[in-house]
Amino acid sequence: MDVALIDYGASNLHSVAKALEHAGFNVSIANRPEQAQNAPTMVLPGQGHFGQVMSAFLASGFETVVRNHIQAQKPFLGICVGLQLLMERSEEAPDIPGLGIIKGETLRFPEGKDSVPQMGWNQLELVGNPPLLKNIPQGSFVYYCNSYYVSFDEDLPGAKTQYAGISFKSAISKGALNATQFHPEKSQTIGLTILKNFRDLSEDLIQSEKARVSLA
Amino acid sequence: MLAKRIIPCLDVHNGRTTRGQQFGKAEKGELSDVGDPIELAIRYNDQGADEMVFYDITATSEGRKSMVSLITQVAEQCFMPLTVGGGVNTLEDFRTLFLAGADKVSINSGAVKNPQIVREASNHYGSQAIVFSIDAKHRQGANGWEVFVAGGRKNTGLDLIEWAVRGQELGAGEIVLNSMDGDGMNTGYDLEATKAVARAVDIPVIASGGAGGPKHMADVLTLGEADAALAAGIFHRSEYTVGQVKGYLANEGILVRKI
Numbered sequence: 001m002d003v004a005l006i007d008y009g010a011s012n013l014h015s016v017a018k019a020l021e022h023a024g025f026n027v028s029i030a031n032r033p034e035q036a037q038n039a040p041t042m043v044l045p046g047q048g049h050f051g052q053v054m055s056a057f058l059a060s061g062f063e064t065v066v067r068n069h070i071q072a073q074k075p076f077l078g079i080c081v082g083l084q085l086l087m088e089r090s091e092e093a094p095d096i097p098g099l100g101i102i103k104g105e106t107l108r109f110p111e112g113k114d115s116v117p118q119m120g121w122n123q124l125e126l127v128g129n130p131p132l133l134k135n136i137p138q139g140s141f142v143y144y145c146n147s148y149y150v151s152f153d154e155d156l157p158g159a160k161t162q163y164a165g166i167s168f169k170s171a172i173s174k175g176a177l178n179a180t181q182f183h184p185e186k187s188q189t190i191g192l193t194i195l196k197n198f199r200d201l202s203e204d205l206i207q208s209e210k211a212r213v214s215l216a
Numbered sequence: 217m218l219a220k221r222i223i224p225c226l227d228v229h230n231g232r233t234t235r236g237q238q239f240g241k242a243e244k245g246e247l248s249d250v251g252d253p254i255e256l257a258i259r260y261n262d263q264g265a266d267e268m269v270f271y272d273i274t275a276t277s278e279g280r281k282s283m284v285s286l287i288t289q290v291a292e293q294c295f296m297p298l299t300v301g302g303g304v305n306t307l308e309d310f311r312t313l314f315l316a317g318a319d320k321v322s323i324n325s326g327a328v329k330n331p332q333i334v335r336e337a338s339n340h341y342g343s344q345a346i347v348f349s350i351d352a353k354h355r356q357g358a359n360g361w362e363v364f365v366a367g368g369r370k371n372t373g374l375d376l377i378e379w380a381v382r383g384q385e386l387g388a389g390e391i392v393l394n395s396m397d398g399d400g401m402n403t404g405y406d407l408e409a410t411k412a413v414a415r416a417v418d419i420p421v422i423a424s425g426g427a428g429g430p431k432h433m434a435d436v437l438t439l440g441e442a443d444a445a446l447a448a449g450i451f452h453r454s455e456y457t458v459g460q461v462k463g464y465l466a467n468e469g470i471l472v473r474k475i
Contacts, residue, residue: 014317118218121221186297188295188475191295
């Protein structure tokens with residue numbers, strides 16, 4: 001299974017690439033938009049300061065390619081800021097629009113109760129029946145490193161996590177559209193299982209798309 | 217709620233993991249060789265360590281090259297956060313270690329020499345990637361603690377609490393507090409110093425120096441108010457596995473990630 005790993009200069013690609021390879025993907029790092037436009041599967045990472053990451057993403061020219069990929073319902077996985085970019089806007093940079101794939105926004109954790117950024121291992125509360133989190137036990141710990149979280153109304157399968165007095169959406173998995181607020185590539189065995197699930201669901205989606213096209 | 221973290225630490229000298237009794241032994245050739253760092257890293261990965269920290273204690277250009285190669289190899293096999301430090305002074309040092317596969321880079325003496333480098337690195341890589349590492353000792357004949365550099369040889373005269381707060385203001389995302397009074401002694405962490413730092417800053421505090429067993433770790437994570445406990449010797453000598461430590465902590469009612 002080939003995957004394009006989007007390199008817009010705002011992530012530690014090395015560890016994501018290694019973890020995807022470990023999960024059985026054949027990884028090609030795309031540092032120009034045209035290198036990703038025909039990819040069957042796409043991973044959009046992102047780490048650090050939201051405004052800087054968002055600006056780097058918009059400047060990179062990847063926006064159209066990523067949007068087209070998602071709208072064509074091809075398998076997609078966003079990681080950390082790669083999830084936040086799917087929202088309409090961010091509280092931090094209100095003038096810079098997100099991709100708006102999901103009707104929602106990116107908010108900052110409130111100060112006071114817990115340290116911001118959230119850095120460490122926190123627990124997943126599974127919601128619905130997310131294919132990305134198949135065989136992942138309730139309460140599994142995954143690794144987070146974020147100051148911002150996403151908020152939206154739509155009832156999507158995925159996971160929730162508690163931090164700073166907030167229950168935030170920590171994963172979404174609906175058909176081809178998948179994203180995690182945590183870092184599967186840093187979440188040891190649980191993280192690698194999630195990436196293997198992404199490979200499996202990608203294969204299933206691509207097979208059923210081929211079947212659909214051949215029937216038509 | 218975040219799990220309390222257990223972090224094995226590997227001091228790497230010329231490509232081998234070492235452990236001295238206390239600071240200042242490297243140059244005297246008194247370090248004991250405790251093993252191949254890659255073998256140890258894989259062992260701790262399998263035992264369920266939450267992160268790992270690697271210090272290049274040679275901090276020469278040769279040492280740096282072997283460290284880069286080591287981190288690259290570890291990052292291919294251990295899918296957990298990796299912190300790397302030792303001899304970090306410039307943005308180029310940060311860049312080299314991030315490119316090798318470090319998730320966080322730790323700065324110590326370099327921050328004392330040039331505090332602004334912490335701000336520059338934080339602006340560039342994000343605060344989550346910058347660890348402010350402090351070596352401290354009890355102040356002689358008075359209350360409080362002082363910050364030491366150069367592997368514990370040089371007293372900077374800086375006050376520990378003020379320096380920790382400064383680190384947070386400069387944009388560090390985490391503090392490693394290494395108590396030099398306890399380092400290598402296995403007599404327990406400095407609970408008072410750890411608690412004082414934890415209360416003075418909002419960012420996570422990792423306690424280091426003095427771990428002799430799981431009870432010490434439980435104490436520093438509760439009484440010492442630390443977010444994480446770092447240890448070296450007790451793991452390198454196989455006195456305890458990470459899993460055994462976590463089993464003990466869980467029995468004490470401390471939230472840990474078990475695998």
